[in-house]
Amino acid sequence: MTDPPSALTAQEFQLSGGVDDWRVLGGGAVAWFDAPSHRAGADLMGAITELAGGRDALAPHLDLRARGLRVRIPASPDGLDTADVVLARSISEAARERGLSADPAHLQDVHLTIDALHAEEVLPFWQAALGYERRAPDDLVDPLRRQPPIWFQQQDAPRPLRNRIHVDAVSTQPTAFAALAAVQSQGASSVAEHGYYATVADAEGNEVDLLPLPEEADRWGGAETEDWRLVFAGLACYPTSAPRQGAELAAVVAALADDAGLPLGIDLRPGLVTIATGKDDWEVEEGYQPLAARVQEAAHAMGLAADVRLPRFLQVVIDAVDIRAVREFWRVVLGYEEDPRADVTDIVDPRQLSMPFVFQNLDSTDEARRAQRNRIHIDLFVPDDQARARIDAGLAAGGRIVYDDEAPEWWTLADPEGNEVDIAVSVGREEIWRAADST
Template sequence: MTTEWRLLDDTLTTWYDAPSHSAGAALVERLEAAGTDVDLRPNGLRLRTPSEESAREISAAAKDLGLTADPTALQTIRFGIAAADPVAVRSFWETVLGYEPSGEDPSRRDPQLTVRRLDEPRPLRNRIHVDVVRPSDVVDRARVTTGRDPSGPWGVMLADDEGNEVDLVPGDPLPETTGWQTVFSAMTFYPTTSALEARRLASAVAKLADDAGTPLQIDLRPAGVTIDGSKDQWEDDAPNSGAAFVELAKRIESAAHDLGLAPDAEPLRFVQFGIDAVDVEAVRAFWVALLGYQPDPRAQVSDIYDPRRLNPVLFFQQLDANDERTKQRNRIHFELVVPDDQVQARIETALSAGGRVLDQTPQRCLISDPEGNEIDLR
């Protein structure tokens, strides 16, 4: 197998650098194999494919186009919950997230969830918490299904039977558009009936995004294409103003209509994670180093993000040093999957950034950040 690919979560995966959406879309247009997931970005694209044969075909097409593979930063971030009653907790979270019983996002965009049995009582609130934003009607149905009334300072918090909390936030339609939702990012989804339809839409959107100078996430799946403006990029104080983004969204709608496609807001979802920390600077620096993330440049936010926009945003909140939660292990933790040839380098990075190895086997390494928030490296 070509060295351009790595096995990640039992799937052949690679990343190709590209100078624009359209340059990456040129490779998308050459894809023949069914079942290949594509995440197209302004700086390149990630591909996940089910067979060595299709990987070889993609590599050959990329070579023809002069694209360079860089699989060194490939990673998948998941999250796990330890529960005394895993069945009940899993059911709650599948409902609020809209996930499959396997704990997977049906669109394979957002972090997979695992639930395992709790080994010791941990009654206090987690220092790691979850934000989920979905269309408002979907949020209303999830609240009814879980039987929970929202609470918390923002009136959006739900908790499972064991006190694990999620801020389940209702999104709003993007003004003057059809099918676009503002779910911490401006996002839309177009179901497609064939890979050809998906490729044609992706190519049209790539050209429109390049012409507008607006970075987009364009994700192709067998069920359709998700177009995402990235968290907060559509807001008026972002480099691309809200009004300009609305005009781009309307042009994308027109291109989709010309292809006979109609939007469906039901599957749209945004997921991010917050970490409460006594020393925010030190904890934030640890996660930046371990994950290869970048700090959000805005002074008023603590967000860090994946420069390839493939993994979830993390943000940080101040925690009082006397808070009892500092003495308890979280029930929520992260899981990080990297290629086998990169595991040791990530462990060394974690240690140099103030982390500690809590447990290690040939299959996994459990690491904590400087304040005990855990990540299971596999």
């Protein structure tokens, strides 16, 4: 007989021996293992699948990239426990056996928060717009656990002008078209159709662009890539019947990507494998279409069928007068890099794990809108030993701290034009709350 798992706080988890590779962020314990190729990462992915057998819905989330593998041990509704520590140690040992080392310095979770006067009125709008699920009274989550969660918090006073931050929600064309109809029934305060996309706003004015709307706009064309949808990135989603089947598909796709010399993202979730190019990569590199065809052929040979309703892609768009200055703030705070194309303002996660940020022009004479605090902001969960470095980087790039009363749980920074990000830390929160409750 073994003792049942004991609940642990984030701090207790990180202080457990043998988990130096791991950091507790916003959604569980996370590690990143550098790998020299897709194949090397897929080999570790297969080992983790075997180690985590029987965890079902709480199986690790595995995100394979050309440069390594991110592993997330998701927390249950009750948090992490001693069984999670045992699994983390086993995963680290499997990585060491394969000569792969961990790099926790760049781990992070990027979340979205919407301030609302009446959250119950705007939450159904966002649920319909993004195809999310309601996890708690004030939380929405991606049912595929790939896109960032959204939290709604109480707004103190009306802020009626347009935000300088909005979201682009890219899905398959039928899904986008259906979402447009759904948000209109969920209290959209405005709808502006622009042909390829529509800008819609919830009851309090927070905006999201839904796209693409024209028929066939999400397709490569040709039966050999019918499993794929072009949602800024090229995506194919394959439901699987068992974790081992997902790991086997990942290994096959990893080999195809290495042979093609092209990076792919291969994400394993319980019951699903998602394969993705980076944003616009399929358009820039001609080799992606034949690679996609080979991936599809391999998946079909394994008896797998794609679910073409599932591909989704999100990005954050920030309006700015001084794009260069605002973009640099966000680049250093997020640890991102600039898109190398001269005519593109994007910054992207170098590991292709978090959503891109895009910057577009704001009229410098629109002083009222520039002065109003946004209703949408970013929550950036970082390792507790990295928070100070992120804050200092933001300050050096022209940002300022606008709220630190809750430190070391979080600090609110504003970029040079007032757009906000919370630098948040999970470790130590429960201990702070317990101390406060005892006084």
